[in-house]
Amino acid sequence: MHYIDPHGIYYLGPKGSFSHEAAIKFLGSIKGKLNDVATIANVFDSIKSVNDVGVVPIENSIEGPVNETLDNLYIHNNIYINAIIHLPIKLVLASSSAKKISDIKRVYSHYYAYKEAQNKLLKIGIKDVIPVESTSKAAIMSSKDYSSAALCSLFAAKLYNLNILADNLQDHINITKFAVISKKMNYRGKRTTILFTVPDRPGGLFKILEIFYRNNINLTMIYSRPLKSIPWHYYFYVEYEGSINFSLLNKIRQNTPILKIKGSYMVK
Amino acid sequence: MHYIDPHGIYYLGPKGSFSHEAAIKFLGSIKGKLNDVATIANVFDSIKSVNDVGVVPIENSIEGPVNETLDNLYIHNNIYINAIIHLPIKLVLASSSAKKISDIKRVYSHYYAYKEAQNKLLKIGIKDVIPVESTSKAAIMSSKDYSSAALCSLFAAKLYNLNILADNLQDHINITKFAVISKKMNYRGKRTTILFTVPDRPGGLFKILEIFYRNNINLTMIYSRPLKSIPWHYYFYVEYEGSINFSLLNKIRQNTPILKIKGSYMVK
Numbered sequence: 001m002h003y004i005d006p007h008g009i010y011y012l013g014p015k016g017s018f019s020h021e022a023a024i025k026f027l028g029s030i031k032g033k034l035n036d037v038a039t040i041a042n043v044f045d046s047i048k049s050v051n052d053v054g055v056v057p058i059e060n061s062i063e064g065p066v067n068e069t070l071d072n073l074y075i076h077n078n079i080y081i082n083a084i085i086h087l088p089i090k091l092v093l094a095s096s097s098a099k100k101i102s103d104i105k106r107v108y109s110h111y112y113a114y115k116e117a118q119n120k121l122l123k124i125g126i127k128d129v130i131p132v133e134s135t136s137k138a139a140i141m142s143s144k145d146y147s148s149a150a151l152c153s154l155f156a157a158k159l160y161n162l163n164i165l166a167d168n169l170q171d172h173i174n175i176t177k178f179a180v181i182s183k184k185m186n187y188r189g190k191r192t193t194i195l196f197t198v199p200d201r202p203g204g205l206f207k208i209l210e211i212f213y214r215n216n217i218n219l220t221m222i223y224s225r226p227l228k229s230i231p232w233h234y235y236f237y238v239e240y241e242g243s244i245n246f247s248l249l250n251k252i253r254q255n256t257p258i259l260k261i262k263g264s265y266m267v268k
Numbered sequence: 269m270h271y272i273d274p275h276g277i278y279y280l281g282p283k284g285s286f287s288h289e290a291a292i293k294f295l296g297s298i299k300g301k302l303n304d305v306a307t308i309a310n311v312f313d314s315i316k317s318v319n320d321v322g323v324v325p326i327e328n329s330i331e332g333p334v335n336e337t338l339d340n341l342y343i344h345n346n347i348y349i350n351a352i353i354h355l356p357i358k359l360v361l362a363s364s365s366a367k368k369i370s371d372i373k374r375v376y377s378h379y380y381a382y383k384e385a386q387n388k389l390l391k392i393g394i395k396d397v398i399p400v401e402s403t404s405k406a407a408i409m410s411s412k413d414y415s416s417a418a419l420c421s422l423f424a425a426k427l428y429n430l431n432i433l434a435d436n437l438q439d440h441i442n443i444t445k446f447a448v449i450s451k452k453m454n455y456r457g458k459r460t461t462i463l464f465t466v467p468d469r470p471g472g473l474f475k476i477l478e479i480f481y482r483n484n485i486n487l488t489m490i491y492s493r494p495l496k497s498i499p500w501h502y503y504f505y506v507e508y509e510g511s512i513n514f515s516l517l518n519k520i521r522q523n524t525p526i527l528k529i530k531g532s533y534m535v536k
Contacts, residue, residue, distance in 0.1 A: 061499035064335060064492075175499050203481040205490065209474040218470045220500070222492055224332075231329035231443050232488070 006032035006182075010046040011055040013037055016136030016156035022085045022178040023055040024155075026268060040068040043181075044076050050183045053082070058179040060089075062172055063112070065223045069179065070237050073262055074195050074225070080263035081193055083180040091117045091135070091169040093126075094162035095142060095149040101165050106130055108138035109151035117151055117169040124166055180265075188243040189264030191220060196256040197227065197235050205236065207255045215248055217241060274300035274450075278314040279323040281305055284404030284424035290353045290446040291323040292423075294536060308336040311449075312344050318451045326352070326447040330440055331380070333491045337447065338505050341530055342463050342493070348531035349461055351448040359385045359403075359437040361394075362430035363410060363417040369433050374398055376406035377419035385419055385437040392434055448533075456511040457532030459488060464524040465495065465503050473504065475523045483516055485509060 009027055012019040013036025023034060032053070037043055043054040057066045073079065091113055098104050107121075107129040114121075114129045121129075132138050135152040136159075142150035143160040150162060157164060198204030212219060221239035226232075235258070243264045253259050277295055280287040281304025291302060300321070305311055311322040325334045341347065359381055366372050375389075375397040382389075382397045389397075400406050403420040404427075410418035411428040418430060425432060466472030480487060489507035494500070503526070511532045521527050 061494055062496045064494050067332060172496060173499055202484055202486045203477075205487070206474070206477040206481040209471075209477055213471040213474040216470055219473070222473065224490055224492075226329055226332050228330045228440060231441055 006053050007049050007051045008033050008035055008046065009053050009055065010035050010037050010043045012040055012043055012057065014134065014136045014140070016139055016152070016159045017134060018087060018089065018153060018155075018176055019055050019057060019178060020136070021153060021155040022087050025087070026083065026085050026178075026180060027053070027055070040066070041072055044072045044079060047079060047181065047183060052182065054079075054181045055085075055178055056181065057176050058084070059177045059221065061175045062116075065237070067225065070223060070225055073181075073193075073237075074235055074260065077260065078183055079181050080183070080185040081179050081265050082182050082184065082186060082263065083265050084191065084267045085178045085180065086268065087176050087178060089116075089170060089174040089176055090154060090167070091151055092154050092157050092164050093121075093124075093149050093151055093166040093169060094139070094157035094164050096160075096162055097146040098149060098165065099163070101125065103147070104149045104165075105147035106145075107149045107151055108132050108141040110135050110138065113138075113151055116171055116174060119171055120166075120169045121151070185261070185263040187264055190267045191239055191241060192244050192264040193237070193239045193262040194249070194252070195235055195237055195258075195260040195262060196252065197233070197258040198256060200233070208236075208252055211248065211251045211255070212240060215245075217248070274321050275317050275319045276301050276303055276314065277321050277323065278303050278305050278311045280308055280311055280325065282402065282404050282408070284407055284420070284427045285402060286355060286357065286421060286423075286444055287323050287325060287446060288404070289421060289423040290355050293355070294351065294353050294448060295321065295323070308334070309340055312340045312347060315347060315449065315451060320450065321350070322449045323353075323446055324449065325444050327445045327489065328357075329443045330384075333505070335493065338491060338493055341449075341461075341505075342503055342528065345528060346451055347449050348451070348453040349447050349533050350450050350452065350454060350531065351533050352459070352535045353446045353448065354536065355444050355446060357384075357438060357442040357444055358422060358435070359419055360422050360425055360432050361389075361392075361417050361419055361434040361437060362407070362425035362432050364428075364430055365414040366417060366433065367431070369393065371415070372417045372433075373415035374413075375417045375419055376400050376409040376413075378403050378406065381406075381419055384439055384442060387439055388434075388437045389419070453529070453531040455532055458535045459507055459509060460512050460532040461505070461507045461530040462517070462520070463503055463505055463526075463528040463530060464520065465501070465526040466524060468501070476504075476520055479516065479519045479523070480508060483513075485516070
């Protein structure tokens, strides 16, 4: 899959976000203007031409699926997944002017990042943080406040010229998957994603999983999400190993009121 | 199922929260001290004696599962579901002293509540709100700020003596399910919840759903959640119609490395 001079690359901002880092790592070598936008829905809405691409978080190894991304893939029938990028989430403590941890008067970070780093922060004497909207926002705040530090990514720390005072502060192996999305659908790749609803009777989901099982295909991700229009009715989000297989998908189509194919893609 | 004088009833606060409203509606006629606690994890940790009960949100018809509740049910092997309560989420605009909407200078609310009411608020001339942590917090703020209003529940508005200026501001049918939890497991009820992992091979989940299908049992809820210890491995959260059935559960146990039975319960 090649992107030839995309018109625009849209990612969930602000600058220095993990989506920004994923976009640079995966798309950094190609041309196209990088644009940070405020919400995941904005990324989807920004993809107007077939040459635009978007980068959004889709699943975290600890927190689970990013519901806003799943639901936007369901809503936008003409937007497909072109690649999945794995990015390890590592947290550093960084400051614009403090040279050692004891010089720090306050620390900015996002609540989830703080929870992930709480134990190691305590060991270096940091008991709490000032919560802000994102770790990249924390880096921006700290770059303007000389007695402070940010708990953020190495990428954000470098972008805002902060010095690293401590690294690898996260407790767990923490990986976020990002989806590269566009209006182009690919038919071949390492994995494929489909979304579907099932009839409201015993065995609705079972009948679909049976088709995968009979074809010896492994599912790598299955999530259910509410169909907001009807309480307690759901659509399913399934990722499986391998390319689009029309014989398989035709059998699935016979057992699903709604089937949306989101394409095959590489996994990096 | 009867609660005879529980020692304590713990709910996700603050006072005036939807969990508080669910606790009052369902448990209001029984004795036991009502206690608001700060987080869902705190509700689980507060249940120390067999006579304590907790009330936590478990699923919303628009947003989906409440992950913190699912994960805490998985972690706490000795805590079970005793009842599920359906509570419609209706939003009102309420103020301590404004008599009409044009007197309001600012509106407090939670971000999600605002998103749910955004369209109807625009029609009555309210373009934005000041975000706070919860709709009950919004009611507290408004009770102290005479030129303001809160977008909150009718329950919170009454609790903090606010006057209703507009009601039914939510866009969709929006229902939250709450779980009443305790250290007692019930064997009979309208529905049953189990949590399990599956072997990492094609058909792992299929084999479990086949058991339900062969027994003609309908699933009412199925969610997957990450096992935080191993990236991209999951446990499944399944609710099905009917009581605990040991023949069924024995068959399931043979196909699951980990099976946790969370009890049968009434649905209100």
